[in-house]
Every structure is written in structure tokens, then in C-alpha cells.
Amino acid sequence: MEKNAPCTTVCPTKALKQDEVTRVVTHSTDLCIGCWACSMVCNYGVIGRQKEARVAVKCDLCPGREIPACVEACPTNALVFLEVKKLSGVKRTEAALKLARGMQGKAL
Structure with a gap:
């Protein structure tokens, strides 16, 4: 896993967080505003869009x-x-x- 995931840096609401030990990035749909900046900078293409709900989606x-x-x-x-x-x-x-x-x- 990447040391500092770019998606966590660009998220304006901190809906994406990276665990300091495992480096796994988790996503909180409650905080997500659907700007999708995270999906644009994701090096691995693993952040998708749920257009109807206007939130990003990511495997946990x-x-x-x-x-x-x-x-x-x-x-x-x-x-x-x-x-x-x-x-x-x-x-x-x-x-x-x-x-x-x-x-x-x-x-x-």
C-alpha cells in the first residue's frame, strides 16, 4: 500500500482516511460530498462513483x-x-x- 495515498490528501471533508499501520484507506459515505476528487487522483482506479447518491465508493x-x-x-x-x-x-x-x-x- 502506498505510504501517503493521494486520495486522502485531496478529500476536502476527510471522508477518506489511511490507517497509519496497515496503510489501508477507508471511506466514510456520511462525510463524502461527491466531489470525486479522490477518484481523479487514485493511482489504482479503485474509487468509483455512485452518481445517484452523489458519493464516492471504494472497497473496504x-x-x-x-x-x-x-x-x-x-x-x-x-x-x-x-x-x-x-x-x-x-x-x-x-x-x-x-x-x-x-x-x-x-x-x-
């Missing part, structure tokens, strides 16, 4: 669970729950393997 990572329920229940394993650095490494490895497979059998 299922407090009390080791793995969020959506990740655990995903039947196709399309969702993963990893630290950003680890996910980046996984994606780099996958891309390298895909490239290597595409190069097999081709003359240089």
Missing part, C-alpha cells in the same frame, strides 16, 4: 477477513489480492513468459 477490503470475500468467491480467479509490488512482479513474469513463448521456434 472486508475488515476482519484475510482475503476479501469477492476475491475468495470469484469462480474464475479473475480477482487477486496482492501487494502492488508483488502484483507488478507477477505481471512482469507473465509478460516475459508470453513473449518467450511467442519467440519459440522463430529464427533470430
